[in-house]
Amino acid sequence: MLSGRLVKWMLLLSEYTITYELAKAVKGQAVVNFLAAHPVPDNETISDDFPYEQVMMIEPLNLWQMYFDGASKISGTGARVIFITPQGDLLPYSFTLVIGVYDHTPNYTRSPEEYPSAANSGRLLKGKVAIITGGARGIGAATAKLFALNGAHVIIADILDDLGPTLADSIDGRYIHCDVGRESDVESAVNLALAWRGQLDIMFSNAGVAGPFGSITNLDMDKMKDLLDVNICGMVHGIKHAARAMIRGKRGSIICTSSSAAIMGGLASHAYSLSKEAVLGLARSTACELGVHGIRVNCISPHGVPSEMLVTAYRNFFGKADMGPEEVGRIVGETGSLLRGRSASMEDVAQAALFLASDDAGFITAHNLIVDGGFTSAFSTMSFIYQ
Structure with missing residues (x-):
């Protein structure tokens, strides 16, 4: 034995x-x-x-x-x-x-x-307590599983009450209904962490919405404001209440999901691009304040991950209602990655979050980790010049 x-x-x-x-x-x-x-x-x-x-x-x-x-x-x-x-x-x-x-x-x-x-090679987050907003599916769910596998106690905060509790039970975590656009919901998620485990070590602010598409000349401002409530105010709520809890412990890791659309124009709608670039500025400014408390604030900017959000956008663009994640991933791998034929997966982003959440990234803050296969860094159409 x-x-x-x-x-x-x-x-x-x-x-x-x-x-x-x-x-x-x-x-x-x-x-x-x-x-x-x-x-x-x-x-x-x-x-x-x-x-x-x-x-x-x-x-x-x-x-x-x-x-x-x-x-x-x-x-x-x-x-x-x-x-x-x-x-x-x-x-x-x-x-x-x-x-x-x-x-x-x-x-x-x-x-x-x-x-x-x-x-401890397989237990990078042993004993740490993490909140993942938007954690019931997609990138958030993949990260929740990976965090739990690495020893973390995970709280899934989401509005998907049909998916969240089942996932939380499967990883011995907790689920709480949380609309990040409502500050009181985010505060409740943090309070749950403190009541359950007495601490909060990791906040992965991952929840987001795609918002309205179309020309700037026809932008629906009401829909724009709805997007900003989630994608920007939701991030502010997460950092604010996570910081309050983490300051007590003199350490913590806050991770915000941005996007390649914040790095390069033409990859998403105006409203979405605006919101994700704002997240980068918010992370940098809060990293300046919170560093004195041992709290690190970083971003992850995924690109081409065949999430439900991206698959839905591709279906609308190509007019193919039956288009699935595999086909989207294939298109991204062929046209949106320097690693030809390779697109990003949920797990790629989860691994990035695991690194930033762990002590291995202990001297990294105010950083934007871009998970894009090099797409936003180089222009490969003229690769014939290397022949």
Whole structure:
């Protein structure tokens, strides 16, 4: 049985001593030795019949010059592993395989928390409390799942009461109905975090609407104001109330979703473009004020993610009611990315949010992380000049 709060370290002297199923996960690699770190949640145990066959290896890790008691250095690479059930549900266990050569047998006498590169590689947000507005679907939902997988306690704040509670239950989180255009709703979401876990570490202000399309000469100002209530005032509400909670703890990460439309003209409607560029200015100015409290404020600007918002816009533009995310992604990959054939996914943006939310981004603030495959940075139509 493996039990307890701390990671149990096992030295596996050869590829033949690892379980058959895990050996299959690294099949084909030139392995000299394995070192496996298995985090076990509080008050839980893992028996020998734990479903190791339900394993998926993800995300290679560069793990160079790792130091342990009794071993001067381990150099090599590794992979982060997660467990999934036959139904496709993620289990709250992570596993890190480190593949490399050790100088001599380590003597594990200290807490594995002292070796964050290995022990915590799959738990970047362990114990942190996060609110995600617009978290019931799309980018928000992908981020909620990833945050939870990395150890965060997640509150999904959305108006989609049919989707939010189910997702929250699946990640052991909480759901609250929240129209970000109403300040009291956002304040209630922050109060929920404080009542539930006593702190707020991460605010991902992600909720937004597309707003009106068409010529500036025919812009419906009432619809424009509705958009500004959500896309701009909603961001102000999120930063305001998150900052109040985070100032008490002297640290925190606030992330605002902007857009490639804030970087480059012609990618979205006038109203939407205006609102997303305003978010960049808001993030920079609030980062100036809140930095003294250890609070970081950053933006993410996605491009070409086949979300419901973008798919709906493409359906209207092309007049194809049956156009789906796959087709939209294909179009973006062919015409809207330097990485030809590759479009952005929800998970790409979620990974960006995970980085900015984590301590790995501890010296990054007032920054706009553009997730666009290089589209807004370069002009590739004349790539023939490189031939």
